[in-house]
Amino acid sequence: MWLFDKDLWIEIFHTLGKNMFRTFLTMLGVIFAMIILVLLLGSANGMSNGFNKLFAGTASNSLFVWGQSTSEPYKGFERGRRIRYKLEDADILKRQIPEIEVLAPRIELASHRGTVSVYRNGQTSGSAVYGDYPEIDNITKKKLVEGRFLNQTDIEDSKKVCVIGEETYKLLFEKGEKAIGEEIRINGVYFSVVGIYKPNNNINIDGENAVFIPFSTFQKAFNSGDRMGWMAIAVEENTPVPFVEAQIKSILKAKYDIHPDDERAIGSFDMSEIFNNITGFTMVLKGFSFFVGIFTLLAGVIAISNILLITVKERTQEIGVRRALGATPVIVKRQIVVEAIVLTAFAGLVGFAIAVGILSILNAMFGSGDDFPFVKPMISVPQFVVSFILMVGLSVLIGLLPANRAVKIKPIDALREE
Numbered sequence: 001m002w003l004f005d006k007d008l009w010i011e012i013f014h015t016l017g018k019n020m021f022r023t024f025l026t027m028l029g030v031i032f033a034m035i036i037l038v039l040l041l042g043s044a045n046g047m048s049n050g051f052n053k054l055f056a057g058t059a060s061n062s063l064f065v066w067g068q069s070t071s072e073p074y075k076g077f078e079r080g081r082r083i084r085y086k087l088e089d090a091d092i093l094k095r096q097i098p099e100i101e102v103l104a105p106r107i108e109l110a111s112h113r114g115t116v117s118v119y120r121n122g123q124t125s126g127s128a129v130y131g132d133y134p135e136i137d138n139i140t141k142k143k144l145v146e147g148r149f150l151n152q153t154d155i156e157d158s159k160k161v162c163v164i165g166e167e168t169y170k171l172l173f174e175k176g177e178k179a180i181g182e183e184i185r186i187n188g189v190y191f192s193v194v195g196i197y198k199p200n201n202n203i204n205i206d207g208e209n210a211v212f213i214p215f216s217t218f219q220k221a222f223n224s225g226d227r228m229g230w231m232a233i234a235v236e237e238n239t240p241v242p243f244v245e246a247q248i249k250s251i252l253k254a255k256y257d258i259h260p261d262d263e264r265a266i267g268s269f270d271m272s273e274i275f276n277n278i279t280g281f282t283m284v285l286k287g288f289s290f291f292v293g294i295f296t297l298l299a300g301v302i303a304i305s306n307i308l309l310i311t312v313k314e315r316t317q318e319i320g321v322r323r324a325l326g327a328t329p330v331i332v333k334r335q336i337v338v339e340a341i342v343l344t345a346f347a348g349l350v351g352f353a354i355a356v357g358i359l360s361i362l363n364a365m366f367g368s369g370d371d372f373p374f375v376k377p378m379i380s381v382p383q384f385v386v387s388f389i390l391m392v393g394l395s396v397l398i399g400l401l402p403a404n405r406a407v408k409i410k411p412i413d414a415l416r417e418e
Helices: 006-017 020-054 087-096 109-113 134-138 152-156 168-171 214-221 241-255 271-314 315-323 329-366 380-408 411-415
Strands: 060-069 100-108 118-120 126-134 140-145 161-165 183-186 189-199 210-214 230-235 264-271
Touching: 020 271, 020 329, 020 380, 060 183, 087 100, 087 241, 100 109, 100 134, 100 214, 109 126, 118 126, 118 168, 126 214, 134 140, 134 152, 134 210, 152 214, 161 183, 161 241, 168 189, 183 210, 210 214, 230 241, 241 264, 241 271, 264 271, 271 329, 271 380, 329 380
Parallel strands: 126 210, 161 189
Antiparallel strands: 060 230, 060 264, 100 126, 100 230, 118 183, 140 189, 161 210, 183 189
């Protein structure tokens, strides 16, 4: 096979090595183009990975639903009626909407009692207090610093235990003081601390100054009966959240005699919108990076074509001799195109290696942080393969220009060339 012809490669490397400085300058354009392409794509991937890290632990296909006040009169009820959910609503929704994967009822002490007092040894924290089920941790994951989160036994036995945030700990305990097993007082009721958490990401729904107690314990300690403040809901992975959201509102409107066109009575927040917007942004960023990088690469390859045109002119006599000795146009054209491919591929690999080194340094500097959205900024294998194939394809197309110029040289004219 001609590609493995030893003489062909000796001649190619001899031609490229005759003027090393010019060859190096020719490759610089492709080297810098590949560096720019890989840095742009790697940075876009790093940002995408960073966002995934920041929002890890929060169910992307989730929503939150709560009651508000009606804005339309309906069935004899005046506008402004406050909608208050009951615990049975959670069972109704789970039974009637099979696409709901997790539903965690929740109630907040401030909305039930109006005043909240979280107290210990003369210190108060001003914390928000929530009655929760363990399932809430499947929707908004808490990163435990110490201890554990609420479990099903706490619910079944109505245990007086609580999980507190880092900020709550700082306000109620001395630095370094043991908190697990110690008691705090919430509106006069004592609870034992079983866990300390910090938010797992930047979607900080509860904050760090919050206290979680079992829902069943909340009912008994604060006499909330069957009331429920709001619901955190995770939807099956392949089900659109707006579809389930519409079903939930339809069922609740029918149960609580809310006007079908009343948009204010039921409050909701679709968490999937945030994730979809972030995904869309990163996809656009990757597409833009690839677009800019490819055109930069094209400019570098064109520079190689221009240099090869000059080289062809300088080699007029050589090409004429080869043609006179029987070299066919295909052989001459093939050598010029292979030279273009060798220059482009080698320069591209050098640029790729430099860019990967830069991205590794950036990852070492910023990739381990919790807040900066830049994690593993590396180009993926498919991206590299596509980029390399495009680069080689462009070099073939661009190499055809000087190659065609070379085969148009007539042997007799070339031999007369001074």
